Amino acid sequence: MQTKRTIFPNKWLPYALLAPQLAITLIFFIWPALQAAKSSFEREDPFGFRTTFIWFDNYARLFADPMYLNSLWRTLIFAVLVTVIAMGVSLVLAVAVNRLLRASRIYTTLLVWPYAVAPVVAGILWWFMFNPSIGILSYVLGQLGVSWNHRVNADQAMILIVLAASWKQISYNFLFFVAGLQSVPASLSEAAAIDGAGPLKRFFTIVFPLLSPTTFFLLIVNINYAMFDTFGVIDATTSGGPAQSTNILVYKVYADGFLGLNIGSSSAQSVLLMLIVIVLTVIQFRYVERRVQY
Amino acid sequence: MVENRPWLNILTHAVLTLGVAIIAFPVYLAIIASTHDGGAFLRGVVPLLPGPHLLDNYGRMLGQGMSTSGAPPLTLMLANSLLMAILIAVAKIAISITSAYAIVYFRFPFRILAFWIIFITLMLPVEVRIIPTFKVVSDLGLLNSYAGLTIPLIASATATFLFRQFFLTVPDELMEAARVDGAGPMKFFRDILLPLSRTNIAALFVILFIYGWMQYLWPMLVTTDTKFYTIVMGIKRMAAVADADPQWNLVMAAVVLAMLPPVLVVIFMQRLFVKGLVETEK
Amino acid sequence: MAPISLQGVKKIYQGNVTAIHGLDLEIGDGELVVLVGPSGCGKSTLLRMIAGLETISDGTISIGGSVVNHKEPAERDIAMVFQNYALYPHMTVRQNLEYGLKNRGTPRDEIDRRVNEAARILEISPFLERKPRQLSGGQRQRVAMGRAIVRQPKAFLFDEPLSNLDAKLRGQMRIEIRRLQRSLKTTSVYVTHDQLEAMTLADRLVVMNAGRIEQVGKPIELYDRPASLFVAGFIGSPPMNLFSLEALASASGHDLASLLPVGTDIVGIRPDSIAVDGEGMTLSGKVELIEPVGGESHVYVRLEAMEQTVTIVLQGRPNLAEGDWLSFVLPVGALHPFNKGTGLRTD
Numbered sequence: 020m021q022t023k024r025t026i027f028p029n030k031w032l033p034y035a036l037l038a039p040q041l042a043i044t045l046i047f048f049i050w051p052a053l054q055a056a057k058s059s060f061e062r063e064d065p066f067g068f069r070t071t072f073i074w075f076d077n078y079a080r081l082f083a084d085p086m087y088l089n090s091l092w093r094t095l096i097f098a099v100l101v102t103v104i105a106m107g108v109s110l111v112l113a114v115a116v117n118r119l120l121r122a123s124r125i126y127t128t129l130l131v132w133p134y135a136v137a138p139v140v141a142g143i144l145w146w147f148m149f150n151p152s153i154g155i156l157s158y159v160l161g162q163l164g165v166s167w168n169h170r171v172n173a174d175q176a177m178i179l180i181v182l183a184a185s186w187k188q189i190s191y192n193f194l195f196f197v198a199g200l201q202s203v204p205a206s207l208s209e210a211a212a213i214d215g216a217g218p219l220k221r222f223f224t225i226v227f228p229l230l231s232p233t234t235f236f237l238l239i240v241n242i243n244y245a246m247f248d249t250f251g252v253i254d255a256t257t258s259g260g261p262a263q264s265t266n267i268l269v270y271k272v273y274a275d276g277f278l279g280l281n282i283g284s285s286s287a288q289s290v291l292l293m294l295i296v297i298v299l300t301v302i303q304f305r306y307v308e309r310r311v312q313y
Numbered sequence: 314m315v316e317n318r319p320w321l322n323i324l325t326h327a328v329l330t331l332g333v334a335i336i337a338f339p340v341y342l343a344i345i346a347s348t349h350d351g352g353a354f355l356r357g358v359v360p361l362l363p364g365p366h367l368l369d370n371y372g373r374m375l376g377q378g379m380s381t382s383g384a385p386p387l388t389l390m391l392a393n394s395l396l397m398a399i400l401i402a403v404a405k406i407a408i409s410i411t412s413a414y415a416i417v418y419f420r421f422p423f424r425i426l427a428f429w430i431i432f433i434t435l436m437l438p439v440e441v442r443i444i445p446t447f448k449v450v451s452d453l454g455l456l457n458s459y460a461g462l463t464i465p466l467i468a469s470a471t472a473t474f475l476f477r478q479f480f481l482t483v484p485d486e487l488m489e490a491a492r493v494d495g496a497g498p499m500k501f502f503r504d505i506l507l508p509l510s511r512t513n514i515a516a517l518f519v520i521l522f523i524y525g526w527m528q529y530l531w532p533m534l535v536t537t538d539t540k541f542y543t544i545v546m547g548i549k550r551m552a553a554v555a556d557a558d559p560q561w562n563l564v565m566a567a568v569v570l571a572m573l574p575p576v577l578v579v580i581f582m583q584r585l586f587v588k589g590l591v592e593t594e595k
Numbered sequence: 596m597a598p599i600s601l602q603g604v605k606k607i608y609q610g611n612v613t614a615i616h617g618l619d620l621e622i623g624d625g626e627l628v629v630l631v632g633p634s635g636c637g638k639s640t641l642l643r644m645i646a647g648l649e650t651i652s653d654g655t656i657s658i659g660g661s662v663v664n665h666k667e668p669a670e671r672d673i674a675m676v677f678q679n680y681a682l683y684p685h686m687t688v689r690q691n692l693e694y695g696l697k698n699r700g701t702p703r704d705e706i707d708r709r710v711n712e713a714a715r716i717l718e719i720s721p722f723l724e725r726k727p728r729q730l731s732g733g734q735r736q737r738v739a740m741g742r743a744i745v746r747q748p749k750a751f752l753f754d755e756p757l758s759n760l761d762a763k764l765r766g767q768m769r770i771e772i773r774r775l776q777r778s779l780k781t782t783s784v785y786v787t788h789d790q791l792e793a794m795t796l797a798d799r800l801v802v803m804n805a806g807r808i809e810q811v812g813k814p815i816e817l818y819d820r821p822a823s824l825f826v827a828g829f830i831g832s833p834p835m836n837l838f839s840l841e842a843l844a845s846a847s848g849h850d851l852a853s854l855l856p857v858g859t860d861i862v863g864i865r866p867d868s869i870a871v872d873g874e875g876m877t878l879s880g881k882v883e884l885i886e887p888v889g890g891e892s893h894v895y896v897r898l899e900a901m902e903q904t905v906t907i908v909l910q911g912r913p914n915l916a917e918g919d920w921l922s923f924v925l926p927v928g929a930l931h932p933f934n935k936g937t938g939l940r941t942d
Contacts, residue, residue, distance in 0.1 A: 020428065024485040025648045026420050027498040028667075033419035036411040037427050040468055043408070044430055047465040048437045051445035058445070112332045115325045122326075128580055129333045134590075135575035136340075137527035137545045140568055143552050144339035147346070147359075147561070155342060158358045189336065191590070198591055218321060247440050251529040255549055269440045273530070276444045285444060292441040300436050486681035489648050494695035494742075495669035504694070508685040 052293065059286035077287035086263060087271070087288070093177070094267040098245035100181045105188040106237055112189070113196030114222065127197070134190040138248060142255030145183035149175075169257065173264030176257045180265050183256060184249045191244075192237050199233030200226065239303045246295065268292055340572070346565035347371070354561045370566040379551050379563055383539065387570055390544040395574065397462050397532070397543055398525035402518050404467040410510065413476035414502055418488065435470045439531055447534050457538040466531060471593045472517055478592075479513050480506070516589030519582050523575045544571040597659025597749040597782055598624045599645065604654035606640055606806075614640050616806045617654065622799075625780040627773075631793035632803035632829070639754060641803070642786045646752050647671050659749050669698070674743035678755040680735045682727040688738050689723040692745050713741040716775070733764045740772070744779065751776070753785040757792065769795060790830055794818070802826050820931075824938045827863050827931060833893055833906045835863040835931070842901045847876035847925070856941040859932035866893070867908040868929035871921070879922040880905070882915055896921055 059077055061070045081087045112130060116123045133141070148156045149169060157167035169176040203226055211221045227234075250269050253259060259266035259274060266274065272292060276285030342359060349364035378386040415421075416428055439446060446465060455461030483506070491501045532546045548571055551564050579586050599622040606615035615637045622628045630638040643649040645656055647668035655662050663671045674695075682691050689710060696706045714720040717737045727735055736756065743751050753772070757765045773796055776783050787793050793800055794814040802809040802817065802825070810822040814830075821827035827835045840860050844851045855862065878898060886893040894907045894915065907923060915921065932941045 020425055021417075021481060022420055023418055023488060025489055025492070025643075027418055027501075029419065029498055030421070032498055033415035033421045033424070036415035036419075039408040040412040040473065041427060041430060043464065043468040044434050047446055047449060048434050048442070048468060049430070051442045051449055052437050054445035054448070055442050108332070111328060115328045115332075118321070118325050119329075126329045126333065128583055130329075130336055131583070131586075132576045132579050133336060134586075135523050135526075135579045136572050137529060137575075139529045139545055139549055140571055141339075143548060143564070143568055144343055146552070147565070148339055148342060153354050153357065153359050153561070155359050155361070186336070186339065194587060194590060218318070247438050250440055251527075251545075254529070255552065272441065273443055277447075277534070282444065289441050289443070293437065296438060296441060297436045484679060484681060486677040486679055487683065489646075489668075490675065490677060490681035490683075490742075491694075492648070492668045493646065493673065493675045494746075495698035496694075500698065505683055505685075511685075 055286045055289040055293075057286075058282055059290045061286075062283050073283075077283045078291075081284065081287055081291070086266075089263055090266050090268055090271045093264060094246060096177065097181060097184075097249075097265070097267055098242050100177075101184045101188065101245040101249075102238060102241040104181065104185040105241055106192050106234070108185070109189045109192035110196050113193050113200055114226075116193075116197055117200040127194075130193055131190045133187050134194075136187055137251060138184070138187060139251030139255045141183050141187040142180075142252040145179060145186065146256045149179050169261075171261055173261055176261055176265045179256055180249070180252055184245060184252045187252075188241060188244055192241065195233055195237055196230070199230045203229045236303070239299055243296070243299050243303075247292075268295075340569075343565040343568050346561050347563075347569050349562050351560055351562055359561070366562065370562050371570070374563055374566045374570065379560060379567075384547045384550050385539045385542055387544060387547075387567055389540070390542050390547045391570060391574075393541060394526055394543040394545065394571075396459065397528065398522045398575075400459065400463045401466055401525035401528075402521035404463065405469040405472050405521050406514055406517055408467060409469045409472035410476050410507075410514070412473045413480055414506065416473075417477055417480040418498065431468070431470050431473050433470075434468045439466070443530070443534065450535055456535050457541055459541070461535045462532055462541065462543075463525075466525070466528065469521075472521070475513060475517060475593050476510065479510060483509060512585075512588070513592075515582075516585040517593065518589075519578055519586045520589035520593060522578060526575045598622060598626075599750060599782060599784065600655075600657045601641075601645075602655050602657075604641070604644065604656060605652045606637070606644060606649065607652040614806050615644070618806075618808055620801065620808065620811070622782060622784065625782055627776050627783040627785060627796060627798045628801060629785045629787060629793045629797035629799075630801045630803055631787055631790060632809075634788055635805075636803040637806040638786045638788075638803050642752055642754055642784055645750075645784060646673055646675050672749045673752055674746045674748040674750075675752040675754065676739045676743050676756040678758055680727075680739040680756075680759075682735060682738055682742070684727055687724050687726055688719060688730070688741075691727070691738060692723075692741050695742065695746050709745045709747070710741075713745045716744070717741050732760055733768065736760060736764075736768055740775070744775070744781075749782065751781050751783040753783065753787075755787055756785075758787070758789070765792070772796065790832065794830070800830075802829060804829075820940070821863075822940050824861065824863075824933050824935075827933070831865060833866050833908065835865050836869075836905050837861055837863045837933075838901065838903070840932075843876075846898065846900045847878055849876050849927075851876075851927075851930075854927060855930070855932045858934045859941045861933040861935050863931040863933065864925055864929055866906040867891075868926060869905070869907045870924050870926070871909065871913070873924050873926065875924040875926040877922055877924055878905075879920060882917055882919045882921050885913075885915060885917060887912060894921070896923070 060072055060074060062073050062076065063070050116126050119126070148154050149167060151157050151168045151170065160167045167175055169179045207225050207229070208221050211225050216224065246267070247269055249267070250273065253265060253267060253270045257265040259270050268288065269292065272285055272288045275281045275288065345361060345363055346359055347370050348367040349360055350366045350369070353360050353364060374387045376386055376388070378384050384390070412431060416424060450456060450461050450465055455464070487505060488501060491505055496504060527545060528543070529545050532543045536542060544567070548564070548567050551567055601618060601620040604615060604618045605613065607613050618641070630641060632638050640649060644651050647663065647666060651664050655664055657663060658671055658673065683694065686694065692710045692713060693706050696709065711720070714723055717740055719734065719737050719741060722730055722734060727738065730738065739756065756772075757768050760768060769792055785796060797814050799811060800814045800817055801811050804825050810817055810826045817826060817830050821830060824837070827837070838861070840851055840855070840862055843862060851862070852859070880896040880898040882894060883897045883904060884895040891911070892909050892913055894909055894913070896905050896907060898905055933939065934941050
């Protein structure tokens, strides 16, 4: 791995420089992760006196548990919907901003700030709008003949968390799409225009293909976001309900472990989640961004 | 732009205006709600135009908080959030820049192992190791403390990678010239590398400040003492109460206050924000 | 001011790649020695070993009589001028010049005196409060020089300091470096791949090839008596013409072998030693190309019998056209005899 041509000769200084980061990583990241892996193979008796090693029992139970499979399925639906909506809307906005010259800065400022809104706050904002008794959107839907109550209707609960989670992610995708669009050479579009391609045709045949590295990068990042960073959205809106319909994996780990105190099962879920993150990270680094070079 | 078709320009502005409206509407409602009194929410639908109680609501929240929710005044929670966000941002930058410096400017046994250990943190978000991490913090006696709120969050692979990437672009000769000029490793770091990293540090600070401010799950786990509540986690408790006993005006005042600091940072430091975001992710 | 002595110096990289093969060189006090050679010949590595930026695998390097092998660059009391100048971009010119002095704890009034003196000599006083990015390439080059001279070190080390400048500025700075070094009388080691720069600057020239010294000497000595085929080809522009002895003898009808030392199988002749008339071996061929460069002209003549092209430098503007048939004379006394196997000169 790369270093400078000449290096400082000190023997102990680099270790001292690395020590804080490594200590925190080992104590608060790696050790707990190993603990999670260990308890995922154990069962604790109800009083916490005795633990038994039970091999893959916890995992076997999980995959036999309809609630877990349901959670997996719900997570998939949620992640796909959030990714598609957040990326689709932001691509349209980015293409529009990219057509403008002077006004683009103002629009950009007006579109990026939700990045700074915490997921839980985003959840509360949308929950407020869809509140069955006083929410403006549930009121409007009621006037249109749709009875809205996400406390009892599973699909409506899913729509609510998808909207809240997507709303917050649009700004992030927008910025990356704008950056991606700006790196598409204008001369290519101009050449296509001279060849007689109209704006739509130019977008789909020239710009969008050249944007594919950005699109793929965002795809991974959005799936990652939907799966792991939306805890606050769920906790503020549906708390996983009604009837488990919005109980996505990351919320279920918390609910089973912290509220349900089922350590073995929760640990097994943690390990499975880690595997998902590892796969996503590896894909991101191998195929998307060459962030690490040797 | 290749051509100038009037209908396309109108469409562009229409799309963007609609986009901005959709993005802004939830926050507009929150701001409006925070200017009414509690009675305004008993009529069945939320008001859409400003009311006269803005100062009352914000004054009350900042001064006393919502007594029914058991949360402290917002002033305290805002201060805690600010402290937590700044501590996290500063500490992340400090330990990451020194790590990157060690990895780029020195060669030593286990250098690559150290790099991979830092890399692994990317794959272990707190959400997937909640219980054992909580246990470690509790065993160390760090529950209900600023240390417990911040230290477990300050390891940062992305910041380390950003600095490493930047250091690799600094010409080798600069370090050689400094050595010839009699600067040792720490002097070179302080006199040359740190000043050159200014923009990167600032951009990273913006991103990490927002990251720290937005923390929700972790503060919720490690604080039970209201003295350490942050605004983002405190809001949830208020909202839960508000649903039963409509005090939407007060909750939305809290929501607006919780959003305001990081949103202002994004708006007024947009250039640094964009740089930090795009570069840490690339 | 101090002599520099290199004894049996070797550089072996990891994986047993040898960059410098046991090299000896004595550089006298106040002398300007130029290391020249093609890229990858080890000249920069050698300079960086003297500076302390590369470790020394074997042998010793002494500066001013004391061995510096394990000393940090700063402890060797040398100053270095880098190819890309390596000015600290966030510091003003003045701060750049002061940095090394401050690190050594030089008193404030002494720092000011030296900085102002260096600025005056290099004519950079008007820019002292500017940042490097506000300066032109030539001005940055001067600041880099200034940073070296304020230190008043035992030796200056120059690592291709002029190669980032355009041709005109390079010529000017070359003269200035020469003048400055003469007046300061500081021992200097100068690395370049430009043989013209090497010839004009050096008190003594060291030609390096593949980690070894090919020849050391005054520039004009190297031009007049290159010790090896490599030096013959490297020094001089346009380069020396080289012929196989056998082919030349048969083409010219001269019994060359009896005139030259035993073992000679290659002979060389400088393009400016060839004339259109006079005593010597006469050859003729078709003029392929004429390059008028001003005061002289480079004429390329194709010798069909020997299947090679010979370069001739003629003064003024000869009355020739491409395609003309030209007879010319090689004076036997101007031939440089070499042996192909050893690559060395035979007389």
